[in-house]
Amino acid sequence: DMKVTQMPRYLIKRMGENVLLECGQDMSHETMYWYRQDPGLGLQLIYISYDVDSNSEGDIPKGYRVSRKKREHFSLILDSAKTNQTSVYFCASSLRDRDSEQFFGPGTRLTVL
Amino acid sequence: GEQVEQLPSSLIVQEGASVLINCSYTDSASVYFPWYKQEPGKRLQFIIDIRSNMERKQTQRLTLLFDKKTKHLSLHITATQPGDSAIYFCSASLGNYKPTFGKGTSLVVHP
Numbered sequence: 001d002m003k004v005t006q007m008p009r010y011l012i013k014r015m016g017e018n019v020l021l022e023c024g025q026d027m028s029h030e031t032m033y034w035y036r037q038d039p040g041l042g043l044q045l046i047y048i049s050y051d052v053d054s055n056s057e058g059d060i061p062k063g064y065r066v067s068r069k070k071r072e073h074f075s076l077i078l079d080s081a082k083t084n085q086t087s088v089y090f091c092a093s094s095l096r097d098r099d100s101e102q103f104f105g106p107g108t109r110l111t112v113l
Numbered sequence: 114g115e116q117v118e119q120l121p122s123s124l125i126v127q128e129g130a131s132v133l134i135n136c137s138y139t140d141s142a143s144v145y146f147p148w149y150k151q152e153p154g155k156r157l158q159f160i161i162d163i164r165s166n167m168e169r170k171q172t173q174r175l176t177l178l179f180d181k182k183t184k185h186l187s188l189h190i191t192a193t194q195p196g197d198s199a200i201y202f203c204s205a206s207l208g209n210y211k212p213t214f215g216k217g218t219s220l221v222v223h224p
Contacts, residue, residue: 004156031210040216041216042214042215042216042217043157043202043214044214045211045212045213048210048211050210056210058211059114059211059213090156090157092157101147101159101162102147102149102157102159102212103159104156104157104158106155106156107156
């Protein structure tokens with residue numbers, strides 16, 4: 001069953017704490033993405049990974065970093081989380097073709113107090 | 114950079130009605146336009162796409178029209194059902210792995 005998984009699904013952190021969001025996919029997709037979704041704003045691209053250790057900034061990378069050491073795993077890290085990083089975070093993956101349908105994970109709802 | 118606008122922002126219809134969701138983009142170099150559906154509390158799911166060398170694509174009750182000249186797309190959903198209730202997102206891609214999404218159109222279909 002082809003799928004994208006995200007852990008955890010819900011997370012509450014205090015301002016200044018570090019946050020690790022994890023994403024996995026079992027489709028051997030080369031490309032993976034991290035987005036955040038805020039009410040009324042659609043999806044905003046944070047980072048893209050083209051493959052292992054090949055990452056690129058998206059539209060809103062400030063305050064975030066990523067890690068991809070295996071093709072099937074892509075992590076989003078928030079060092080010293082801020083309250084304005086409260087959001088729903090979605091991971092997605094796609095084939096190498098530059099114009100490919102993306103497969104999305106179920107999302108992680110992060111609250112930073 | 115690319116900007117994608119969707120109208121309307123919300124729609125409420127009775128079951129069986131047809132709906133039209135409009136999407137416009139700004140960068141004439143965009144080549145790929147996938148649409149996604151997000152049911153309440155669920156992940157985004159791909160529903161249909163079109164490339165810039167096409168004018169029309171149809172799958173089941175969905176018809177996607179593309180006008181390259183005006184940089185405009187329209188998603189037509191016929192015979193709506195309550196299960197069609199969701200937020201629909203248009204996106205545009207330059208073919209550089211960095212798609213831009215619209216803010217979404219919320220569709221509610223009453224039985």
